[in-house]
Amino acid sequence: MKKVLVTGANGFLGSWVTRALVAEGHDVYALVRAKSDLSELEGVNCKYIHGDVTDIHSLLEAVKGMDTVFHLAGVIAYKKSQRAQMEKVNVEGTANVIAVCREHHVRRLVYLSSVVAIGAGYTQDQILNEESSYNIADLDLGYFQTKHQAEILVREACKKNEIDAVILNPSTIYGRGDAKKGSRKMQIKVAQGRLKFYTSGGVNVVAAEDVVAGILSAWKKGRTGERYILAGENILIKDLFAMIAQEAGVKPPQHQLPGQLLHTVGAIGDLMEKMGFKGPLSRENAYTATMYHWFDSGKAQRELDFKPRPAREAIHNSVQWMKDHGLVRK
Template sequence: MKTFVTGGTGFVGSALIRRLLADGHEVRALVRPGANTRMLEGLPVERVSGGLGDAPALEKAMSGCGWVFHVAALYAYWGYTWDEFHQSNVEGTRRVLEAATRAGARRIVHTSSIASLGIPRDGAPGTEETPVTFKDMLSDYKRSKFLAEEVAQEFVAKGLPVVIVNPAAPVGVGDHKPTQTGKMIVDFLNGRMPAYVDTGLTIVDVDDVANGHLLAMEIGKVGERYILGGENLSLKQVLDLLSDVSGRPPVRARIPRAVALAWAYVDTSLARLNPKHIPAATPDAVRVSSKKEYFSSGKAMRELGYAYIPAREALRKAVEWYRANGYVP
């Protein structure tokens, strides 16, 4: 029995593929034409060319696969329209699950995100049950992931065995794009982060996230969601840990949020005038940072046996990978 993976060329998807192969699974990966396949090089993976918009190709690619991991998603704060997010993350999920239904997949894991979850007003860590509405979503990415989960639940109601996982902010080996969190680490290592905004996030090693996907596939309850997180840390704590593990000087200056928001508007205006300019922050990103995104992995730990390594170790692995792969001079 083969296992089908979308998003296998990405950060989380490639980590998942490495874990599946280590456990002896045969893997078939959907590879978008033109995608960077760096993280699949040398791996015994069957590659199938296609995209989330090609329903017949998806069904053909899933033929003979008992497990389906839908990891692929458009993740960005800049450079994409709402229609692009909707087509990729919402309609793409619908097409994958339709194809899985027709292909007779036995189990499906849909990779969502903590971005689609609610954040308690009292500062406590969010859980899978924290109340949330579409109006709480502060960016196009968040809105698209929220709606994608609704699509997944529609298919659960029709009898498709879908389990949902909500990874936090993964770091570690293979973040080649890099992600938003990875870009922050690279900027820190290159001395391009003179100040920070007061916010918080849940740091988790990408290999722990990959393991959580496998646990969800094996024993997760259909229709349930599981947060795959790690340590909840303020951004200042993350930067201090990065300083400790890298030997780089710490970041001491904090930017008031109002100043950061004003600069984000200026920076994005410059980017609209010059397509080659990528803003350091967008208004959406600053608004998202107004809430500390702390989450509890308690449910996954209790029901799946999920575990995670300390944030210090996860960040150390990330720093070593970036240094070894040319991201730091």
């Protein structure tokens, strides 16, 4: 039994990881802010420590005596106005976690990065892996950049032998409860039969259960300083929406939005936001929706015994949860 701390424990993936660690019999501590919504952790037998990754003093106290820190706390956002918050939480927060793990000689840091830290493809033949060079720096997309920068900090600390860490890069996670995420409004609309359009890009779908299994396996046998992509099936956004609609028993979106139109609307959205109004979407949304986020998880399959299930199964679980909670008609 290990004494472990989970940052971001009350988030979607954090709660899945916390549950799994408790189920394995570990002494699990959840780092949460004083006014955090803890509904995701209802019924989970973990202990709470109040703190914040942006407050190094609270972290110093929280990490004391821990065998392992699972660092999942982060901010996902696609607006320029949220860039400073992402810099503070995703980059500075990770730097704080590294410093405290070094200070307390924590045996292992398990860092949850994202496939966005690796990059994205502009065409369908670009399938990225752990060795792919970060190819979208010129776009300066806030979420992608801050996760990329944070991951560099972890890798550099490992190279200097300051900490022992392993890095996980999950793709788009589907499963029970994912509809609660702010980034899933579009998918809920699809499941309700209310979305008429789809975009030209592609996405990689991975099941929550498989990501959790990959995280626990990486903790136990992942190589120090290595990144592992936890990804499932590469599919077009058109096909993703069709799967969601089919599982929900509604008509899928029929019309593809032209990429150029999407980018124009995104630019207008950024301008509106600058003027203090709420835009329909941002430039970052437009790029994210039209790129191909396709990845190869071969390394994790070889080294971590990672076995991703088909996208359909993960999407079925996601939509079934929506049905069970009244978001979609049964």
